[in-house]
Amino acid sequence: MSTTGRSLALSRSAAGPAPWQRAAAGANLLAADGSLAVTIFEEMTTLAAASGAINLGQGSPDQDGPGTIAEAARQAIADGANQYAPGKGTLALREAVAAHQRRFYGLSPDPDTEVIITTGATEALAATLLALTGPGDEVLTFEPFYDSYGAIAGLSGAAHTTSPLLAPDFQPDLEHLAEAFTERTRVVLVNNPHNPMGTVFTREALVKIVELAERHNAIIVTDEVYEHLTFGVPHIPVASLPGAAERTVTISSAGKTFSFTGWKVGWLHGPADLVAAIRTVKQFLRYSSGSPFQPAVAAALALDKAFFAGVAAELQRKRDVLGEGLRRAGLEVFTPDGTYFINADTAPLGVSDAAALARRLPELVGVAAIPVSVFCHEGGAERTRSLLRFAFCKKNEVLEEAASRLATLGEKLA
Known part of the structure; x- marks a missing residue:
């Protein structure tokens, strides 16, 4: 984009903030000076990739679902379901x-x-x-x-x-x-x-x-x-x-x-x-x-209810593996009743700014996480300032390695 094009895109309209600015502000991506930030997911993923850290930031599973479901999609392609639905x-x-x-x-x-x-x-x-x-x-x-x-x-x-x-x-x-x-x-x-x-x-x-x-x-x-x-x-x-x-x-x-x-x-x-x-x-x-x-x-x-129960049971086991590693690190862990995210408070380790710690975590222990404060307005960000969110929708061996690395966090900070 040319300089002129960029300045036009980033300028405010006479009627106030442009739609993209309202969207960015709503997602906490717009600074007070009008500059744009990348999403926290992109930032943490970049840091994880650069350091070779295990990325427990973005909630993306690292293995596919059942092969029978994937085969049904392949069959649909073969059967010609390739135009507009x-x-x-x-x-x-x-x-x-x-x-x-x-x-x-x-x-x-x-x-x-x-x-x-x-x-x-x-x-x-x-x-x-x-x-x-x-x-x-x-x-x-x-x-x-x-x-x-x-x-x-x-x-x-x-x-x-x-x-x-x-x-x-x-x-x-x-x-x-x-x-x-x-x-x-x-x-x-x-x-x-x-x-x-x-x-x-x-x-x-x-x-x-x-x-x-x-x-x-x-x-x-x-x-x-x-x-x-x-x-x-x-x-x-x-x-x-x-x-x-x-x-x-x-x-x-x-x-x-x-x-x-x-x-x-x-x-x-x-x-x-x-x-x-x-x-x-x-x-x-x-x-x-x-x-x-x-x-x-x-x-x-249409799968049997046993399938759905099995998915939850397996995920619960993964939650517990990661939770134990976070506890060994000296964090206060809030055990979730659902989703594939677990939150931990860094305050017991003397850390009040989890966002700053999140940016150090990939180099420090080789694990990436997301600070909860980014999901809040200003007042809520202060309430959640010391919390980190970790995703546990990963392979068992990945979670076990992440738990082992996280267990060293207290020692590394000390």
Whole structure:
């Protein structure tokens, strides 16, 4: 890009920040002087690669899911499923999503009018917030929050408000949550199981969210991509609670459960009027995608319940391997009830700035992690300043080596 082109791209419009600036600011990527930063995932991945460290920063599995699912995609390619899929997704996958929701949760979305297939959960979230919110509205999330929530709210022009999840259990602060709702709250976005904290919200918390949304006439949007990755506690979809279905958009995807994150196949379901509004926006983001992957995901969703239980059990074992290494390092470990992320407090080692430690960690012990503060606004960043997030969706031998390296952290800092 020429210097002139670059200055045009980075300049503010007369009406205020440009859309890209609102997105960057929402994801904590815009400095006070207007300069852009790379995402923390890119930064930590670069540091890990440069030092040969084990990258436990980004939540990306290091091995593929079941071969039978991959073979179904190969067969779909051979069978000619290589052109555009219908804009709302193939009927087979929409029916599979509806059947999955019925089998696991007793929900019965209509595959014709209440289900859309998307390019991962991120597109579903983007289409939903862009369709349903705008200037003057508020999007309420819990904090820490997955970074794309702030970015998409910024694009829509809505204000992003938060309610904290506090240590040690990182459940919603229900009193604060009630105060966070206002007459401008258009959407409350519930990430459950929660990234980055690994929390699985209690029924009490979810019932309160529904009650507050009803009181303030807000739409509930749920990000449930880790729905099958819970450890000894049930996942409760918000839409299954009394009074919730008529105001809830439920979002999930295949990537986390089946370990095919690069396929980017997601879905949403909800009331037909909300889904129609979302589909109107979604078709101009990506009309369709992943045609040969859609039949493979449809087959995956129909797998026996034992498969889903096995995925969670294996992941729980991996969680415990890494958790033990973090404890041996002298960190306070917050054992998650779901997702594939575990958080640890560096304060017992005398470290108050986990972001600074994260930048040293690859060279120091050969492991990369993510500081939790990057998932927060200013006040929340101060509350989480000493926390690090580690991903345990890796091979057992990788986690064992990472745990061994991390166990030396206290000694290295001393």
